Structure formats: structure tokens, C-alpha cells
Amino acid sequence: MKKNIQKWFQKYKLHLLIWALFIFYETVVIGLVFNIFGHPITYIAHYTVNLFLFYLHGDLLFPWALKERKAVFWRIPFILFLEVTCFILVSYAIDKSLMFWHIMAAEEQFHLNFHYCLKISYRCLYFLGFATGYYFLITYIKERKKTSELETQHLNDIINNQKSEQELIKAENAFLKAQINPHFLFNTLDTIYHNIDASSPIAANAVIILTEMMRFAVDADKMGDYILLGDEIDQAENLLYLNQMRNNHALGFRLSYTDEVRQIYLIPLVLLTLMENVFKHGNLNVPKHEAVIEIFVKNQALHVVTDNLIDYNPSKKGGGSGLNNIEKRLRYTYGDAVDLVWQTSDANHFILRLSIPLQMLEVHNKPAGKYK
Incomplete structure (x- = not known):
């Protein structure tokens, strides 16, 4: 009062x-x-x-x-x-x-x-x-x-417009720098390759594969909204090769896919993110617990299944942001038709299952061309 x-x-x-x-x-x-x-x-x-x-x-x-x-x-x-x-x-x-x-x-x-x-x-x-x-x-x-x-x-x-313009200029400058820096890196890797090709063919091959993967990552934003799944499978095999080489080819990891899935167009970096998740959180050193990624078509749907033994090393713990990001991107593109689930089995295996109806893939896919 x-x-x-x-x-x-x-x-x-x-x-x-x-x-x-x-x-x-x-x-x-x-x-x-x-x-x-x-x-x-x-x-x-x-x-x-x-x-x-x-x-x-x-x-x-x-x-x-x-x-x-x-x-x-x-x-x-x-x-x-x-x-x-x-x-x-x-x-x-x-x-x-x-x-x-x-x-x-x-x-x-x-x-x-x-x-x-x-x-x-x-x-x-x-x-x-x-x-x-x-x-x-x-x-x-x-x-x-x-x-x-x-x-x-x-x-x-x-004032806000001026700030936006300044931020846009900064973003453009950053983009130009991002374009310049990869070219510098690729040229450097090319120089390294030519210097070690004769003395260490294995290391030279690793440099070539690494260059190809980095070029794929840098050019991902130029590929359009969709890319051939076969192109990303090639990079997944490169990633697997590099990790095997770092670990003396002792990792228990198998990437399995059918030929027909290579011709399917999908939003980029889904498979690579799933594979990175296996490398980051999986225990790949137990012979009887081989990590597997399977890609196949069944019942008019594309299926991706990952299965790996969980590594409980505290240094490898994460918040699952990669999987959450994949789910958001997939649902934004394909809606509720996407079925993405993951769970931990009684045998301490992390199992993820992704399925997308082929009909939804055909409706949304507008290929921008094969990645080169």
C-alpha cells in the first residue's frame, strides 16, 4: 500500500x-x-x-x-x-x-x-x-x-545493421582464409608425399589418403544438400585404413555394405560421424568383440547398423552430441520417417540402428553431382 x-x-x-x-x-x-x-x-x-x-x-x-x-x-x-x-x-x-x-x-x-x-x-x-x-x-x-x-x-x-555488415565482412574474410589455408595444407602434404614416396611407400600412401579425406571434408559444403553414399563409404574406408595403420592393423573393425547402397543419395557426413563415434567410444582391441558397421537395403528402406564393444576409459567419455546432431539433421531433412535408436546390450555392446524409407530418400534427393 x-x-x-x-x-x-x-x-x-x-x-x-x-x-x-x-x-x-x-x-x-x-x-x-x-x-x-x-x-x-x-x-x-x-x-x-x-x-x-x-x-x-x-x-x-x-x-x-x-x-x-x-x-x-x-x-x-x-x-x-x-x-x-x-x-x-x-x-x-x-x-x-x-x-x-x-x-x-x-x-x-x-x-x-x-x-x-x-x-x-x-x-x-x-x-x-x-x-x-x-x-x-x-x-x-x-x-x-x-x-x-x-x-x-x-x-x-x-547500429545493428552496421554490426551485421561488419560480422558479414569478418565471415567473408574468415571464409577466404579458410579457402587459402587448406590449399596451403594440401600443397604441403603434396610436398611431403614426394619427399617420402621413395623411402617410405606406406607413409606416402597414408599422406595421399589423408589428403583425399581432408579435401572431402573441406569441400563438403560445396557438394550440395546430398551426396552419393558411395563417395562417403570411400572416405569411411580411408578413415578405417588410417586408424588401422596407426594401430598396426590390430583393430577389430569391419565395414560391410552392398553395391546398391553406393548409388543412394544421402545428406553428407552421416556415415563418417557414426564411424568416428565407434572409434571414439568403442573398444576395438578384443578379438571376439569385433566392431561392425553394416549398410544395406531391406524392406524398401536404407539401414545402417553399428555394433561395438563399449570402452569405459574415462578419457573417451562424451556427451553424445555427435549422435544428437545426426538425428536433428536427419529429422530436419526426412521428418518423422527417420527411425534412429541406440541402446546398450547385456554384453556391453553399443548398438545403433538407423533406417530411412527409400521413398523418402527419392523424394528429397536432389543430387548436385558426384564428389571428385
Whole structure:
């Protein structure tokens, strides 16, 4: 309650100050000049009516009269007549009551006559003039505030646009650098290959495979929305070869696929991400627990199944962000037709099953050409 009162006072403190000065001028200053003072209750009663008329006209009736241009010509005379009439009647009733209670000096010939109505009408129009000026002042302040907010918003939009342009320029520069840096890397790898080809054919072959994989990754954004699954299978075999070479070909890992799946178009980097997940979280060093990735077509659907023994090495723990990202990309492209599930078996194997109806693949696939 106290906070509400403070909030109200803070909002209308300027109004209170102006009205206090105005009432002081009319009651004290004019009273001293003309030596005319009334009873405090008389002042309270009449100024209450004056203030009510002021805000009723300035905040409600006058804005209503101006709301529709076609109705202004009759609304303004109507509210003026209504306000003046009510003000005269209320003022007359207050004066009669004050005389009855002997608060104001009684007049023998006090009637609701033309002279009284003329005097009170002048007083009413006096406050209606102030209220009209108050309305236009408040309207002007609101419009200025609205204009200022629009200008501020426009300025903020300009600043944001400039920031966006700067970010775009930075992105373009980064893109150009990204284009330059891979070329530098590929040239360096090519130099290494020629230097070691004669002395170490195995290492040279690894460099060639690594170069091909990196070129595939760098050019992935230029392949279009879909690529031949066969192209990604080739890179998966390259990835498997490099990992086998690093581990003296001791990893238990088998990549199995049929020839028909190579001609299917799919969004890129699905198979490679699944294979990376096996390398990252799988234990591939137990002979009886070979990791397997199978890709095949069955029941008019493309199926990808991965099965690997789980490696509980703490350094290999992850949050599953790669699989979640694959699921989001697949569902965004193929909708709810995608069936992607994974689970841990009783034998501590991580098993993932992905299936996509061939019909959905044919509908969405718009090949951009074979990766080279």
C-alpha cells in the first residue's frame, strides 16, 4: 500500500505542485489583495469539483470528442453543453448546502437565475480552457516521446545493421582464409608425399589418403544438400585404413555394405560421424568383440547398423552430441520417417540402428553431382 502511494505521488508530483501554487494564488494572494476569504470547506468543495471537471475534460471527454474527425462538429458542442450544465447544477447544489449548514453566508435572493448561471459558466469555461491546454500539452509530450523512441529504434537498427555488415565482412574474410589455408595444407602434404614416396611407400600412401579425406571434408559444403553414399563409404574406408595403420592393423573393425547402397543419395557426413563415434567410444582391441558397421537395403528402406564393444576409459567419455546432431539433421531433412535408436546390450555392446524409407530418400534427393 505504501509503495503504491509513493509510486502515485512520484507520478503526479508535478500536478500536485502546480495545483498547490494555483490554489494558493486564488485563495491567499487574491484574498489578501481584495480582503476576501471564504471558509476552508467552501474552498475544498468547489476546488474538488473544479479538479474533477479539469481531468474529466482533459483525459476523457475531449479526447473522445476528437477521436473521430467526422463527429467532431457535434461532439465538442455536446460535451461543452453537458459539462457547463452539470457544473452549474453541482455548484448550485454545493452553495445551497453550504448556506443550509451556515458555512457560507446565506443570501435572501439566492436562486438559479441567469446572473448565477453566467457567473458559474465563466468559472467553468475558465477551467475547461486549462483542461484543453493540458490535453494538447500531454498529447505533444507523448508524440515527442514516441518520435524519440522511434528515432532511437531507428538508430539502434542502423547500429545493428552496421554490426551485421561488419560480422558479414569478418565471415567473408574468415571464409577466404579458410579457402587459402587448406590449399596451403594440401600443397604441403603434396610436398611431403614426394619427399617420402621413395623411402617410405606406406607413409606416402597414408599422406595421399589423408589428403583425399581432408579435401572431402573441406569441400563438403560445396557438394550440395546430398551426396552419393558411395563417395562417403570411400572416405569411411580411408578413415578405417588410417586408424588401422596407426594401430598396426590390430583393430577389430569391419565395414560391410552392398553395391546398391553406393548409388543412394544421402545428406553428407552421416556415415563418417557414426564411424568416428565407434572409434571414439568403442573398444576395438578384443578379438571376439569385433566392431561392425553394416549398410544395406531391406524392406524398401536404407539401414545402417553399428555394433561395438563399449570402452569405459574415462578419457573417451562424451556427451553424445555427435549422435544428437545426426538425428536433428536427419529429422530436419526426412521428418518423422527417420527411425534412429541406440541402446546398450547385456554384453556391453553399443548398438545403433538407423533406417530411412527409400521413398523418402527419392523424394528429397536432389543430387548436385558426384564428389571428385
